[in-house]
Amino acid sequence: MRIDIITVLPDLLRSPFEGSIMKRAIQKGLVEVHFHNLRDYSSNKHKNVDDYQFGGGAGMVMMCEPIDLCISKLKEERKYDEVIYMTPDGETLKQKMANSMSMLQNIIILCGHYKGVDQRVRDMHITKEISIGDYVLSGGEIGAIVLCDALIRLIPGVLSDETSALTDSFQDNLLSHPIYTRPAEYKGLKVPDILLSGNFPEIEKWREQKAYEHTLNRRPDLLEE
Structure with missing residues (x-):
């Protein structure tokens, strides 16, 4: 499985993949995890990826262009089974979903921030929206880690005893x-x-x-x- 994670905080994500079961899966060559800093795709000198929302209201919104450029570049390189957006209004992550998704080959996970992403990103690219619970976090990175752990541990060869996951x-x-x-x-x-x-x-x-x-x-x- 290859997982590409799009984020404005790549350093926040690295630690969980440098230890525990997820590190073992990567070392065995069962999983590839790549982090993509959204600011690298910003077209302005300040590397901003957010702006005020049309119609007024509190909170900033992640802009279309950087996200579109990043996802489009990845799609040019390979075919993805799912492009996932971590969001509180997505489908709640459950074990049945994790079981099914653990068999996918290539996925993109977009981590939201601020008030979320411009709706046009969701309309253009997102194929699955996932929530890890009925609460709001500062960003989608923690949710992305939870999703990755839930999927990776189910991949054959990751756990020492593969039957362990079946009795969870x-x-x-x-x-x-x-x-x-x-x-x-x-x-x-x-x-x-x-x-x-x-x-x-x-x-x-x-x-x-x-x-x-x-x-x-x-x-x-x-x-x-």
Whole structure:
């Protein structure tokens, strides 16, 4: 997978890709991540990429031209499966979406700032708009990192145990069951006997039941889906 991220703050993005699972994926050659500074595509001497909005109102708007020039240049070099805009009014990122998108080959992620981007950018180039939740951040970079992590960890070969991702919360519209590790007893709190029994069919039944109960208590809306 190749990911091209368009941003006015490339340095903010670099650190998460220089450690953890995402770094391992890049080192293995499973993922390429490229950062594109939008100011490099500005046509004015101050490298501005924003201006006042027509009709008045508070807040600046990211201009058409720098974004159009950057995306058009990338499109000349390769075909993209999706051109994504991180925005609060986009479709909420969920596990099913991440599962599907993890199979894409080339994507562009545009990080918004200020009041957002000129609507004409969305009309011309954007094929998918994604939100990571019902709240507003200072920019789209944090959302882009979240999206990249959610996708990259699902690519075969990234995780040491590929089956791990298949048992994560939300994969079956269920939250994860309780998990334990050594010691078997700590400060009077014991690991459930079933997990120590070695009876794996019964362990799986226990885990399924606990996952259902956990979801019912905390996120009953998932069961309705």
